[in-house]
Amino acid sequence: MQIFFLESICLLYILLFVYAAVSKLLEFENFKIQLGQSPLLSPFASWILFAIPTLEIIIAILLLIHKLRLIGLLASYTLMVLFTAYIYILLKYSSFVPCSCGGVIQKLSWSQHIIFNCFFIVLAGIAIILLPKNNENYSQITKS
Template sequence: MKKGFILETLISLLVLLLTYASLSKILEFEKFVFQLGLSPFHLLSSNAYLVALLVPLVEISIIILLMIKRTKLIGLWSNLFLMSIFTVYIAAMLLSGSELPCTCGGIISKMSWVQHLYFNLFFIAASVIAILLIHRKDRDIKVLT
């Protein structure tokens, strides 16, 4: 019971984050494209429009995966991968010394790069804990049968 509550709480937090993030990118699409175009990383800046289309689509896809019982684990692994990519990007921005604005949109864009790094690490940890809880829950069910 307790594990199930923790798992559903973590998944709900991830869904909330991804919903907010994807909607803010969609609602501020031109700004998102512009900010991606400013990236010091050529691969990202030269493909800003494509990336701006794909990121919210991937985020929405992960939301759907997380909301379906059969695909929750795939959604969690997908979220972990996506958040890890975002976190590597943030670390690279910190190391580059660039003073560019965050491309996240909404209130999250008001964070400093360091705050954003910790924010992402929290959600990476939430994904890992949820994955472990699902694996433990599956193992517990197999023991009972």
């Protein structure tokens, strides 16, 4: 049952990050405009424009590879904490809050967005705890 929850959490993260990256790339011009409007990110917009979707795809790949899954989960956790902190800071200190998220996630209210992110932060924490300490045993369990 533990492996089922771990695999489910990793799958949810893979779907989330691939969906978010593809949405950003498909709506590239919109993503570029929204990053440029961000009071915190505009100085780094040209770099972030490519870094975020690339990072999301890399993390999804790490989550697929059992030997690299811990790195992927730690990266997932960190990225979601950073996204949540970014939203909180903008809501607290900025009069304008552009959403540079992709697809359906962009339709969430800011409260829903923070709840959504916190849910995924908790999931990553649970997955890190559930991850077997011995990757060889984990790989053998998931193959059978």
